[in-house]
Amino acid sequence: MWLFHDKLTLESIGVFEGFTDWHSHILPGVDDGIPDMENALRVLERYEQLGIREVWLTPHVMEDIPNATIDLQRRFKELSSAYTGPLRLHLAAEYMLDNGFEERLGNDDLLHIGPQESRTLLVETSYFSSPMDLYGIIGRIREKGCQPLLAHPERYIYMDNGDYERLREMGVRFQCNITSLTGVYGEDARRKFSTFLSKGWIHVFGSDVHRLDSFNEAIARKCVGDRQKALIINAVNEI
Numbered sequence: 001m002w003l004f005h006d007k008l009t010l011e012s013i014g015v016f017e018g019f020t021d022w023h024s025h026i027l028p029g030v031d032d033g034i035p036d037m038e039n040a041l042r043v044l045e046r047y048e049q050l051g052i053r054e055v056w057l058t059p060h061v062m063e064d065i066p067n068a069t070i071d072l073q074r075r076f077k078e079l080s081s082a083y084t085g086p087l088r089l090h091l092a093a094e095y096m097l098d099n100g101f102e103e104r105l106g107n108d109d110l111l112h113i114g115p116q117e118s119r120t121l122l123v124e125t126s127y128f129s130s131p132m133d134l135y136g137i138i139g140r141i142r143e144k145g146c147q148p149l150l151a152h153p154e155r156y157i158y159m160d161n162g163d164y165e166r167l168r169e170m171g172v173r174f175q176c177n178i179t180s181l182t183g184v185y186g187e188d189a190r191r192k193f194s195t196f197l198s199k200g201w202i203h204v205f206g207s208d209v210h211r212l213d214s215f216n217e218a219i220a221r222k223c224v225g226d227r228q229k230a231l232i233i234n235a236v237n238e239i
Contacts, residue, residue, distance in 0.1 A: 007222040010178065013229050015236055016219075017051035022113065022175050023058050023094065023122065023151055023206025027075055030067055031060040033210045037082055043212050044083055050219075054088040056113055056206070058122055058151075061104075062096030069093075069109055094151055095123045097131045105144060113149065120147040122175060127155055138170050148172045152208060154180050154192035164201070173203035179218040181228070190223075197231050204239055 010016070025033025028040040047055065057076065061067045076091040083089065092113035095101045101123070104110055114120045121141060125131055141148045153164065153174050168174075177185070180193040196202050209215045224232070 006225075008224045008229060009222055010182065010219040010224065011050065013224055013233065014051075015178070015232055016047075019050070019052045019236060020054040020056070020204070020239065021047070021052060021207050021209075022056050022204040023177065023208050024055055025057075025059060025208070025210045026055065027057040027059045027072065027079060027091070030072060030075055031065050033059065034212075037079065039212065040079060041083060043209065043215075044085060044087055046212060046216070047087055048085055052087065054090065056090045056092050056122075058092050058094040058113065058206075060096070061093045061100070063098050063100045066100060067093070069111060072111065092122055095121060097123055097125050097134065097137050102137070102140075105140065105146075108144070110146075112146075118147055119145055120149050120173075122149050122151050124151040125156060127157060129158055135166070135170065138167070138172060142171060149175050149203065151175050151206075152177045152180070152189075154189045154196060155185050157188065164196075168201065174201055175204045175206055176202045177208045178205045178232075179207065179215070181232070182218045182221040182223040184214075184218045184221075194228065197228070197235060200235070202235055205236060 025031055026040050026043050028034045028037050034040045034043060059067055059072060072091060072093065080089055091111060093111040110121060112119050113122045131137060138148055150172050154176055174196060176193055176196060180189045183190045207215060
């Protein structure tokens with residue numbers, strides 16, 4: 001077992017104080033994340049308690065969940081009107097690299113994440129297998145003047161060190177789920193997260209929250225040693 005009695009929880013080390021969540025499924029009723037407005041507001045209230053400062057709402061967009069940009073924008077306005085707290089909310093999306101994405105890319109029908117001038121896109125693949133032309137798609141994203149930000153690279157079981165190195169050489173940045181460190185996605189994801197953290201490869205962090213109860217359970221797990229505490233606090237503060 002890698003969980004030892006002298007380890008700390010993500011909540012207890014204060015990592016969420018001033019934190020920006022770059023990947024969440026809080027926008028209600030649009031994907032497999034938070035189902036309704038009431039629960040979305042509960043998540044945001046919990047975020048306030050943790051000291052989180054900003055949240056990027058990044059609903060899935062894929063062939064199985066073909067969210068239209070205009071519909072996401074309308075739902076975001078509804079949430080922004082219902083929420084009156086101090087958190088700064090932003091809308092983007094998490095795009096599956098499938099045929100639908102290629103069409104959206106061609107039409108420039110995309111919600112960017114981060115500063116608008118960066119034209120950054122949060123993208124993902126299947127956890128189990130690569131798209132047929134992964135590096136070609138990445139190249140086409142770059143050709144359109146966009147910056148690819150790969151969601152939770154630690155969770156892709158088909159990727160190895162060579163894949164990560166090549167993606168980085170192509171200018172891909174990494175968004176890692178902070179809860180991967182707790183082991184909620186398995187030991188392999190935890191190990192990869194730790195490796196990326198120690199190498200300074202994580203560009204931004206996110207929760208990938210889909211349900212409040214599972215998020216609370218994850219951040220209450222003892223998982224962080226002294227060395228990792230220093231690394232993760234420094235990495236978060238540098239962003």
